[in-house]
Amino acid sequence: MSDTTEALIVPISQVGRPRWHSTPSGRERLWGFIFIGPWLIGLVLLTAGPMIASLVLSLTNFDLVHPDAVRFVGIDNYVRMASDPNVLKSLQVTFSFAIIAIPVTMGASLGAALLLNSPKLIGRNVFRTLFYMPIQIPLVASTLVWIGFLNTETGWLNAIIGFFGVKGPDWINSETWIYPALSLIGLWGIGNFMLINLAGLQSVPTELYEAARIDGASAWKMFRRITIPLMSPILLYDLVISLVVTFQYFTQAYTMTNGRGDPNHATLFINLNLFNEAFTFSRMGYGAAIAWLLFVIVMVLTLGIFLFARKRVYYAGSDR
Amino acid sequence: MNGKRTLFRDRTRRALGSLVGIVLIVSACGTAASPAPGSASPAPSTALASPTEPPAVTAEPLPPTGPGPNGGVIVRWFVGLGAGGQPQQLQAEAEFVNAFNASQKEVYIALEIYNNNVAANILKTQIAAGNPPDIIGPVGVEGLNLFRDQLLDLQPLIDSTGYSVEGVDPKLVDFFKLGENNATVGVPFATYPSFLYFNKDLFDEAGLPYPPTKVGDMYQGKPWDMDAVRELGMKLTVDASGNDATSASFDPSNVVQWGFDMQYADNSPLAEASLFGASSFVGSDGKTAQIPEQISIGEKWYNDGVWKDHFIPSANQINSDLLDKGNEFESGNLAMNESHTWFTCCVYPAAPATPKIKNFGFAIAPAYKGTITAKLHADTFSLLKSTKVPDAAFKALTTLVGSSELLTLYGGMPANPAQRDAFFKTTDANFPGVTLDWSVPQAMLAYPDIPNHQSFVPNYAKAKTAWQAFQNKYRTTEGGVDIDAELATLKTTLQGIFDEVAP
Numbered sequence: 001m002s003d004t005t006e007a008l009i010v011p012i013s014q015v016g017r018p019r020w021h022s023t024p025s026g027r028e029r030l031w032g033f034i035f036i037g038p039w040l041i042g043l044v045l046l047t048a049g050p051m052i053a054s055l056v057l058s059l060t061n062f063d064l065v066h067p068d069a070v071r072f073v074g075i076d077n078y079v080r081m082a083s084d085p086n087v088l089k090s091l092q093v094t095f096s097f098a099i100i101a102i103p104v105t106m107g108a109s110l111g112a113a114l115l116l117n118s119p120k121l122i123g124r125n126v127f128r129t130l131f132y133m134p135i136q137i138p139l140v141a142s143t144l145v146w147i148g149f150l151n152t153e154t155g156w157l158n159a160i161i162g163f164f165g166v167k168g169p170d171w172i173n174s175e176t177w178i179y180p181a182l183s184l185i186g187l188w189g190i191g192n193f194m195l196i197n198l199a200g201l202q203s204v205p206t207e208l209y210e211a212a213r214i215d216g217a218s219a220w221k222m223f224r225r226i227t228i229p230l231m232s233p234i235l236l237y238d239l240v241i242s243l244v245v246t247f248q249y250f251t252q253a254y255t256m257t258n259g260r261g262d263p264n265h266a267t268l269f270i271n272l273n274l275f276n277e278a279f280t281f282s283r284m285g286y287g288a289a290i291a292w293l294l295f296v297i298v299m300v301l302t303l304g305i306f307l308f309a310r311k312r313v314y315y316a317g318s319d320r
Numbered sequence: 321m322n323g324k325r326t327l328f329r330d331r332t333r334r335a336l337g338s339l340v341g342i343v344l345i346v347s348a349c350g351t352a353a354s355p356a357p358g359s360a361s362p363a364p365s366t367a368l369a370s371p372t373e374p375p376a377v378t379a380e381p382l383p384p385t386g387p388g389p390n391g392g393v394i395v396r397w398f399v400g401l402g403a404g405g406q407p408q409q410l411q412a413e414a415e416f417v418n419a420f421n422a423s424q425k426e427v428y429i430a431l432e433i434y435n436n437n438v439a440a441n442i443l444k445t446q447i448a449a450g451n452p453p454d455i456i457g458p459v460g461v462e463g464l465n466l467f468r469d470q471l472l473d474l475q476p477l478i479d480s481t482g483y484s485v486e487g488v489d490p491k492l493v494d495f496f497k498l499g500e501n502n503a504t505v506g507v508p509f510a511t512y513p514s515f516l517y518f519n520k521d522l523f524d525e526a527g528l529p530y531p532p533t534k535v536g537d538m539y540q541g542k543p544w545d546m547d548a549v550r551e552l553g554m555k556l557t558v559d560a561s562g563n564d565a566t567s568a569s570f571d572p573s574n575v576v577q578w579g580f581d582m583q584y585a586d587n588s589p590l591a592e593a594s595l596f597g598a599s600s601f602v603g604s605d606g607k608t609a610q611i612p613e614q615i616s617i618g619e620k621w622y623n624d625g626v627w628k629d630h631f632i633p634s635a636n637q638i639n640s641d642l643l644d645k646g647n648e649f650e651s652g653n654l655a656m657n658e659s660h661t662w663f664t665c666c667v668y669p670a671a672p673a674t675p676k677i678k679n680f681g682f683a684i685a686p687a688y689k690g691t692i693t694a695k696l697h698a699d700t701f702s703l704l705k706s707t708k709v710p711d712a713a714f715k716a717l718t719t720l721v722g723s724s725e726l727l728t729l730y731g732g733m734p735a736n737p738a739q740r741d742a743f744f745k746t747t748d749a750n751f752p753g754v755t756l757d758w759s760v761p762q763a764m765l766a767y768p769d770i771p772n773h774q775s776f777v778p779n780y781a782k783a784k785t786a787w788q789a790f791q792n793k794y795r796t797t798e799g800g801v802d803i804d805a806e807l808a809t810l811k812t813t814l815q816g817i818f819d820e821v822a823p
Contacts, residue, residue: 062448065448258788259785260792
């Protein structure tokens with residue numbers, strides 16, 4: 001090596017570290033931040049900001065109509081929730097409904113997807129469209145239609161039941177029948193889950209079914225041993241989203257009962273109770289506290305589901 | 321040299337990149353969307369450049385301080401808590417305000433109109449943001465209840481200006497002593513007395529004479545009271561086979577026509593039972609829950625009417641196609657409906673649907689034990705305590721109250737008898753071929769429910785949900801409920817709700 005060459009080779013330590021954004025990867029990072037910047041700012045200002053604000057509000061007695069009387073009350077709102085019959089009732093209502101509605105929705109959407117994935121079904125695309133179409137109808141409008149459909153006097157459902165000589169129940173005004181009625185209404189909107197499940201079913205390699213068939217596996221066995229395991233990430237997604245949607249249940253209950261939670265508070269879902277406290281009764285501080293209760297419940301349940309699912313969900317390409 | 325060029329190019333690129341980034345951020349965050357209603361922006365004004373332009377709901381901002389465009393003190397008028405937010409009313413309201421602003425230089429009214437569904441929440445938000453309007457209205461008793469302790473006592477302004485409403489019944493003047501410590505929070509503007517709407521064709525079909533149109537008249541030789549309504553209601557209730565509810569062959573599971581109801585009573589037992597006498601769920605101390613006898617007697621009458629005598633429809637029947645999913649009288653299958661003058665809005669369906677009722681009339685509200693109580697709705701304009709310009713705001717308020725254009729626009733029967741003819745003519749024009757006896761609503765003004773069925777109770781909005789739940793329960797429970805037991809439960813619930821806000 002000549003002296004000249006040696007002089008050109010300078011140890012890196014003597015040059016100093018390049019600035020992060022002047023390296024190729026740094027520049028990529030910079031551009032990445034620039035492009036997600038608007039979203040990040042939106043997240044901070046429109047989501048994180050209001051969340052923090054609501055947390056602060058939940059520690060006050062803030063009332064929209066009496067803003068001058070606002071004062072810090074510590075955890076009083078949270079303590080009060082423990083003895084508020086409406087909060088306790090709304091929790092019971094929401095959990096009861098979740099126990100019925102989530103399995104029904106998941107089962108029906110998977111069932112519909114299986115049917116619509118069948119190669120034997122004629123006019124599959126027509127049926128897929130028909131199943132998805134109700135999603136396009138605004139919830140308030142569809143709920144009003146359902147109220148008419150479920151009416152005991154002139155509703156079609158009880159007319160159909162009556163055709164078989166059986167008197168149909170009072171779907172909307174009975175504390176017993178209101179949850180099946182709401183679940184039934186919910187079934188009308190399974191189009192999204194059905195579509196996701198259908199995509200999941202179509203991603204299951206057909207060779208697995210062919211191999212199983214050669215080995216003499218029954219349809220049920222193939223469903224249990226191939227379809228369900230390979231669909232498990234999709235089903236996990238369905239479960240988490242169903243849970244969140246169920247705990248945020250509002251529009252149908254509000255439309256059917258003008259926000260009162262009839263019959264006898266059987267539809268006083270936690271989100272409806274939150275709305276009433278914050279906006280109808282103007283108690284924004286207490287409403288914010290209920291919102292945080294709802295957030296914590298959903299977060300804990302979601303974490304629980306993820307923990308439970310760790311060893312039960314199959315991800316192709318992972319080591320589990 | 322080369323290195324400098326590269327450096328220059330890099331810097332230019334970086335600067336350009338940053339610029340693009342900033343533009344993206346600004347464009348993402350600063351969209352040109354219309355401002356959120358109720359935001360703490362300066363007072364908007366009416367902005368009708370020409371009559372052909374669509375009316376603005378909230379118009380261009382005015383400077384927060386200083387005079388309005390006509391040099392007058394800016395007074396913000398908030399519309400939407402009651403009437404006034406309908407699309408067909410906006411243009412006329414804006415024109416009224418523009419004409420007023422052009423006519424003088426002392427006051428500049430800045431008009432804000434909101435949809436009724438969101439108006440109360442927007443007003444709450446404005447109050448919370450420290451940006452409240454000066455005038456609210458037209459607003460009824462219930463709307464005033466929501467903002468009761470925010471309302472200005474108008475009496476000092478009335479006294480200092482010598483304001484008076486000529487010819488108005490003193491009872492109507494006192495009606496608006498609804499504020500804290502009986503403060504006067506409004507002056508008479510529009511009234512909506514209640515009476516019976518009856519379907520003449522159904523009476524003719526049953527061969528029954530029409531109900532009385534004069535106070536004191538008898539019906540078929542008997543006093544016109546709640547017993548007579550029950551008896552008449554049963555005769556006008558018919559099953560699918562044509563049997564009326566007094567017949568032994570009557571099938572209550574197959575009713576197609578009903579005799580009586582109090583439609584659009586907001587699920588309120590106070591409203592329903594008002595025919596049996598005015599009452600309130602709160603005692604004279606303003607904090608103790610009570611169940612007055614009138615409520616108990618009245619709700620038993622309704623409970624039996626629905627489930628035993630079958631002349632009043634149940635909730636399911638009301639929401640069925642037979643009764644037009646809630647608009648019972650419009651369906652043509654309800655013979656008598658106790659309601660207010662505002663119900664003329666809803667006797668016929670919206671065009672292009674054809675009316676099912678061919679002929680209808682007004683009748684006197686029935687008495688109970690010789691006393692008539694005809695519940696009253698009334699709209700007014702109020703000032704908020706927070707107004708910084710009470711004198712200018714009161715001047716604007718008296719202009720609004722005195723406007724016959726606004727009265728006609730809102731469909732309210734004028735509190736001032738001298739202004740009523742125009743209202744009667746306008747309403748009659750909506751019902752060609754039908755003769756309406758306007759002496760009935762005017763006569764009913766002499767029998768208002770005091771305390772009003774919408775009068776204040778502590779924690780009003782929450783208490784209302786409790787009594788609505790009671791009403792819903794008896795109308796939806798097959799066979800009816802034990803009214804005394806349910807009212808006892810309601811009393812306990814209401815006391816808990818009142819205590820929540822006890823000082």
